[in-house]
């Protein structure tokens with residue numbers, strides 16, 4: 142930690158948050174709001190004279206309220222920066238008639254009440270998101286009595302108690318009588334692995350954290366009774382099983398089953414009712430203290446940053462990596478990397494490993510001092526653009542600037558454009574050329590495919606990252622399906638222009654499929670939302686035109702869903718066979734009329 | 742894919758000169774799809790200068806054959822009908838570059854993952870589909886334009902958001918490698934959750 146404070150290449154802003162990010166890979170402009178500390182960082186020697194005289198006493202959040210601090214304080218002894226800080230909301234004020242005692246006490250005169258919040262702008266080429274975790278708040282687990290019984294603690298509170306630098310100097314004491322407990326119980330999976338409360342995932346560290354705590358207790362107090370209530374103990378890492386066995390050998394009891402209820406005894410102890418699933422019996426355990434092994438949740442700022450940086454989240458709320466196996470620290474947004482629990486619950490070793498990987502990936506991107514842009518980007522034909530603003534509205538990367546009010550035509554920032562092609566599909570005036578996937582290039586494929594015997598064929602649009610990959614996976618798995626489909630690959634399903642589909646029907650296609658990544662998994666943030674909207678719009682239009690809307694299908698198929706791809710192909714062929722020659726003829730006529738009306 | 746290898750785009754009005762290579766992938770494609778028939782049925786299409794089947798297009802001799810054709814027959818657009826572009830598109834783009842063509846003047850038709858492997862018992866239908874896919878690729882490759890990768894300057898600095906153990910490690914690794922770092926931490930001190938722990942598993946040593 143101190144290395145960070147000293148490093149000449151690291152600028153550290155504490156009490157700071159990023160409020161705005163502009164730009165794109167290689168050249169981000171970041172706005173940082175730095176809150177006033179009221180103590181000059183470089184000057185303060187952390188002598189602590191100020192806090193001795195401060196009359197305001199408040200619960201210490203570092204010790205989770207298990208001890209107290211003053212309004213001017215040091216976060217914790219090893220803090221970096223070591224400088225004291227004033228919580229201005231708690232401070233009585235700098236007016237000598239009111240207080241200002243600290244100002245008088247500080248010999249170095251480094252307390253400055255005129256400090257104000259600062260806005261700082263920094264230019265960077267890459268971003269590592271390491272915003273970490275937030276421990277689960279077990280209030281909703283009312284059956285464990287966390288809010289009702291003082292001697293029920295969370296695992297993080299317990300960590301502060303056993304910590305030699307903590308509020309009790311490492312002595313484990315009960316909050317009610319400050320006595321050393323004779324027995325301590327641990328309840329596992331609090332806020333984890335549950336469909337009802339907290340999260341459905343396993344929080345990864347709480348089993349081993351409890352194993353560690355049992356060993357520490359047994360070391361401190363060899364006669365103490367330690368009981369662990371668990372579903373199963375997950376000790377899969379290097380050295381973990383060994384630690385677990387040590388805990389059992391040291392005498393910790395492991396009882397399989399999560400308690401149904403906890404009641405308080407008159408002496409402040411706790412009576413824990415549990416069905417032991419190993420024996421099938423209901424058991425009551427009387428314990429002096431109970432620790433809830435709380436799970437790990439995403440940091441509260443996750444969603445705000447996700448929106449600011451255009452990132453993606455898993456359904457669990459952690460950041461989603463570009464590829465779960467091959468790009469585990471990259472965000473889908475180029476130039477952004479993940480490290481630590483921001484990406485998912487993990488222990489210190491894994492957090493550090495991932496951090497080094499993220500640093501290496503960032504260096505790989507930056508070391509040349511320049512970056513090559515992918516040329517598969519969109520372009521605006523200025524003469525055709527009516528400055529309606531539609532493209533800028535749909536671009537997931539904010540890569541397009543246009544001013545509809547002043548009628549300033551659209552411009553694509555090619556460095557920011559990721560090449561999904563959504564703008565090209567949405568521009569009502571055909572003013573956007575999506576390079577390598579132009580209207581003409583794709584229409585040519587449609588025309589060629591349907592030039593002979595269209596009734597026998599199914600036109601399929603498949604996105605490169607998911608559905609086309611799903612087709613590949615069906616191939617690799619040798620899944621057999623009808624040979625009628627012809628795939629046209631686009632980078633994103635967002636590229637599939639309405640006109641491609643109308644064209645297909647006009648040329649006699651019996652059935653058309655548009656396929657892409659599942660909602661939430663889109664390789665281009667959320668471009669597939671526009672696909673969905675577009676298809677829904679088309680279904681309405683088909684209704685009006687008297688075209689059976691089932692003939693246009695929309696399917697989300699992931700890269701791993703080979704089986705699903707094959708099933709969809711089978712279904713599409715059943716659909717194809719249900720379409721009669723007359724139906725196709727009527728569709729062609731209806732579309733001819735539409736064309737005449739729209740004069741295209 | 743260096744930029745200096747770019748050729749000028751085909752002039753308007755100038756006929757595209759297309760080479761089509763139907764890969765047998767050993768028996769992987771060849772056993773089901775009639776590759777000779779596929780090549781034969783597209784040979785007469787306007788602009789197709791050469792259409793032939795090859796044993797393994799991606800192999801060294803396979804690529805050499807195509808490169809020789811590019812030079813000798815003055816081809817400017819290539820269709821490779823073989824496996825999935827998700828597998829070998831980078832390979833064949835590189836091949837175009839080394840033969841002096843812009844890498845984006847390539848189109849692939851997927852005869853393995855989308856034909857021979859999924860219609861194993863229907864060789865005729867698989868071959869008909871293959872012919873369609875290759876024809877579609879030809880109609881597309883005709884219109885492809887050379888694309889140029891741009892290089893833009895970059896700021897050699899990294900923003901690290903969050904000063905827990907992960908943020909600290911990332912910042913130090915970057916800084917020790919000579920890159921400037923801006924570390925932003927919400928709290929008055931860095932350290933995150935780890936600063937609150939005493940001993941940590943699995944080594945049971947101190948955390949800070």
Ligand SMILES: Cc1cc2nc3c(=O)[nH]c(=O)nc-3n(C[C@H](O)[C@H](O)[C@H](O)COP(=O)(O)OP(=O)(O)OC[C@H]3O[C@@H](n4cnc5c(N)ncnc54)[C@H](O)[C@@H]3O)c2cc1C
Nearest residue numbers: 273274442481482488489903905906907927933934941942
């Ligand atoms: C009770 C408990 C015990 C544990 N015991 C162990 C153990 O024994 N061994 C082990 O290996 N692991 C243990 N862990 C897990 C370990 O704590 C984590 O692996 C580790 O802390 C993850 O580090 P991190 O940097 O990803 O996140 P954090 O430690 O959460 O750090 C994130 C940092 O980012 C800051 N931040 C958040 N949002 C923003 C924002 N928007 N802007 C700026 N800054 C922000 C936070 O203030 C914080 O400083 C334990 C966890 C818990 C809860």
Ligand code: SF4
Nearest residue numbers: 330333343344347348
């Ligand atoms: S690590 Fe253990 S206690 Fe934590 S959620 Fe997973 S199984 Fe439950």
Ligand code: SF4
Nearest residue numbers: 526527529530532568
């Ligand atoms: S959608 Fe088309 S017309 Fe509208 S601003 Fe964008 S490019 Fe211009």
Ligand code: SF4
Nearest residue numbers: 536558559561562564
């Ligand atoms: S192609 Fe996609 S990323 Fe590029 S400008 Fe258009 S909408 Fe934005």
